[in-house]
Amino acid sequence: MTQPPAAPLPAASPAATPRPVLVVDFGAQYAQLIARRVREASVYSEIVPHTATVEAMLAKNPVAIILSGGPSSVYADGAPSVDPALFDAGIPVLGICYGFQAMAQALGGTVARTGSSEFGGTAVTIAGAGELLAGSPAEQSVWMSHGDSVQAAPAGFDVLATSSGSPVAAFEDRTRNLYGLQWHPEVRHSPLGQRALENFLYTGAGLAPDWNPGNVIADQVAAIRAQVGSARVICGLSGGVDSSVAAALVQKAVGDQLTCVFVDHGLLRSGEAEQVEKDFVAATGVTLKVVDARERFLDALAGVSDPETKRKIIGREFIRVFEQAAREVVADAGDAGAEVKFLVQGTLYPDVVESGGGEGAANIKSHHNVGGLPDDLQFSLVEPLRALFKDEVRAVGLELGVPEAIVWRQPFPGPGLGIRIVGEVTAERLEILRAADAIAREELTRAGLDREIWQCPVVLLGDVRSVGVQGDGRTYGHPIVLRPVSSEDAMTADWTRLPYDVLAIISTRITNEVREVNRVVLDVTSKPPGTIEWE
Known part of the structure; x- marks a missing residue:
């Protein structure tokens, strides 16, 4: 059953990174959404590619594993498969759609194309609620997207649900803590889908709902201090929520070792430069260096129309400006022997995924602070928000005391009006x-x-x-x-x-x-x- 939300955010203190629920991505449209729904259940999650070996997955010390959907047929040549050794590792596993079928096939069940595909809203009949579907009504609407179906469950599994096109639409083996759903519980079109996910997490895997974005503060403050030591740090501040929260986190960790650099690249909206200089500094007291690089960026972008090229030019020029700003930060401090070694960026998880840097992700477009960085980057990156979604960043910002006017500012891309x-x-x-x-x-x-x-x-x-x-x-x-x-x-x-x-x-x-x-x-x-x- 669904458990109450986790307790209020705890006070920040050094803590170990939580053991994750791993979402194994088989090329699903919704892999990232599965990870989000797990986090909404107050359990930490990460995504890994289906090409990862069982040994590599277990090396992450997961508390549970979820196998995502995907576009392939499990019996097609070259289709991704699941190493049966995964199911002998003693880790609770939930298969969803393709992951459900791959689990069934790997464990001796039967998967076949029946000629009766199910796409969109589909009625299922609950044959036995078990642990996975506890609290479910006898009939419910779910969101399906499949052409194949599980015809026979593997030995040891109880069939929990059926539909007109799926003789086996859900199953579980409580002895081994293995579970599967043909439908997509992660989408809102499956009204009881979150309950099924939480049943798996709380009952099937025995996890407590004790993670929230506020935990990131303690983890990242400790990690930043360990990474940076006594070195100087600069942060690329745009005035948006991502860079502002990243800057606030780093300032909490290393204090006046941080200087924020605001680059006016001429690609900002009306009044934004003035807002950054006034609002963020007033709220945080951070040291801010403003660089007027409008002419430089316009010159670099002259004659360029291709969007990927524009993004990469903007990313390259950002870094070149930061390198010069870093030298000036040292000069301004009167410390000739000092060196700025670290650059803070407000990179988020969607940035990483869309830039092809996520686990199993396609390169949709290069984000300026992921795919657009030059190869000869002279800084080590500090990216305290790299594993978070935007709404989680907002929660961290509020916990840090960043003003609501900044936390709730509408997203604005780093390349600005250039894209x-x-x-x-x-x-x-x-x-x-x-x-x-x-x-x-x-x-x-x-x-x-x-x-x-x-x-x-x-x-x-x-x-x-x-x-x-x-x-x-x-x-x-x-x-x-x-x-x-x-x-x-x-x-x-x-x-x-x-x-x-x-x-x-x-x-x-x-x-x-x-x-x-x-x-x-x-x-x-x-x-x-x-x-x-x-x-």
């Missing part, structure tokens, strides 16, 4: 986009929608022009795209249904006040298939 201009980045295009973005933000705030949406990127289609009519004359202006989205962690998102009257005001103001724009359009794409940012 919100489709096409070449120029000073003129930046001014057009800043003006349109400022209007959109102002009206969303006026309507009280800041907390209703995750963020609203405003995109300038720099290489596109459309015909319009203004003042009884023909115009040939740029389109502006509004991209309001709702999300929990940026791994998945849906477009936000903003009120029509708010959209109308934004559109009217932009086309009236930004003379180069004659058309405003709304992006109504979810993620997947589209990413939140256009580039």
Whole structure:
């Protein structure tokens, strides 16, 4: 049964990194979501690729293992398989969808294509609740996505559920603490899915709901001190929640060894440079060095339209600016023998996953602080948030006392407006986009929608022009795209249904006040298939 939430966040104190629940990724669309749902159950989780050996998995000292779904058929040539030795290791295991079928096949069950696929909402009948489905009604709706099904469970397993296309839709072997579900408990379309996950974690694996993002503070403060020692550290501060929370964590660990460097790269939104200099310093008292590099970045981006190239240029120039800033930090301190060895970055887990640096992840786009770093980087990186999702970062920030105005600021990408201009980045295009973005933000705030949406990127289609009519004359202006989205962690998102009257005001103001724009359009794409940012 679902247990009550964990106790309030404990006071920070040195602690060991928790033993993880490992999510083995078989190429699933929802692998990251499984890891999130485990964390929502107050249990720590990490993702590993299906190519990891059993020995490598056990070396992480897991408390439980979850096998994700995936696009393959278990009996197809070259399909990922599960080493049966995993099930003899004494670790509780839950298989989901493909992971469920791979478990069944590895243990002697039968998996076959029946010709009766199940996609989307599906009714299942509970044949025996057991531990995994305790508290479930006799009939329930779940979210399926499969063409194969388990025809016969392995020896020693009890069948817990069936559906019209799945003779065995769930099973368990309590003696060995092995469990499986054909459906996806991690998605919200399976209303009782979280209960099933928690039954596995709390009852099947015997785990306590005692992890929360606040635990990260104690772990990371100790880890940062051990990594940094007495060396000087600089942090790339953008004013967003990620870099601000990372800076606050490092400052808590090493105090005045940290200098934050704010690079005004000319790709910021209206008023952001002033906000960073005032709000963050006032809230934290951190030492802040401001670098005006607007001309440098514009020169480096001149003539470049390819989004990946833009990201890598911005990442490279960031590092070069930091290297110069580090030398100046030492010079300003009057310590000629000192050296800045560490660079703090607000890298998050979705950044790592989308940049192909996650376990088993495809390279969707290079984030400037992951895929865009130069090979000759002169710093060692300190990335205290690298294992966290955005909502977990916010929880850490609140626990650290970072002001809510910063913690709840809408996400803004490190490459800034450089990846919100489709096409070449120029000073003129930046001014057009800043003006349109400022209007959109102002009206969303006026309507009280800041907390209703995750963020609203405003995109300038720099290489596109459309015909319009203004003042009884023909115009040939740029389109502006509004991209309001709702999300929990940026791994998945849906477009936000903003009120029509708010959209109308934004559109009217932009086309009236930004003379180069004659058309405003709304992006109504979810993620997947589209990413939140256009580039």
